[in-house]
Amino acid sequence: MCLTEGCRAMGFARILCSNNMRMAAGRRNVSCRMVSRRFRRPSRDQGSMIEANLGEAIRRLRERQRLTLRGLAGKTNFSPSFISQVENSQASPSISSMERIALALGVTLGEFFQWAETKAPRIVRVAERHGLTSEWSKAKIEALGSSGVDSKLEAVMVTLFPGGTSAKHPTPQPREEFAIVFSGTVTLTLDEGPDEVLAAGDAVSIQAGLPRRWWNTDTVDAQILVISTHSATQP
Known part of the structure; x- marks a missing residue:
């Protein structure tokens, strides 16, 4: 092993030298590799979220309204067994099914997150978002703010x-x-209209009651920021 003058000046690094003898050229090649003792702290996972228990939220809301499994099933046109499976985390409903259950319970989709919140934050850090995962929809939904009857938007x-x-x-x-x-x-498919492809930055306003469907046909993740009106008086 050897130390070159340039390597000696780097007192904070470890020097690894290797001599490679090349007989044909009659030369000695000296290669140095410096390994810094300093390391970079791992960056925080920007995609992390606090997973909310959808089934527990539905059960609490249902029992608060004194609804039986059959009662909630009748309001959603789902079977009682399906509602039971969702409440016991044995089934993962689609986003549309989540919205139908929320409507039957007189809440918005965002209010499924409320049971996991200890306070109503005005600022929601990216790693502190409460979220739900739908295996059927191959999607996740993250709350960007606190929902409640006093909120106008969600x-x-x-x-x-x-x-x-x-x-x-x-x-x-x-x-x-x-x-x-x-x-x-x-x-995006609106009602019976043609499919519309929306890229990053494209926006759309959707009237209440208008059928819509979101679909990711690409090979990478897609994120959609959705802001909806929040009625102060729930049905």
């Missing part, structure tokens, strides 16, 4: 993984929505 970030979709067919929503594609590209 904001959620919807991430559709490749092949992810909000529903099999366009489904109507009871509240007006404004959506902007945050990243990636998505296909």
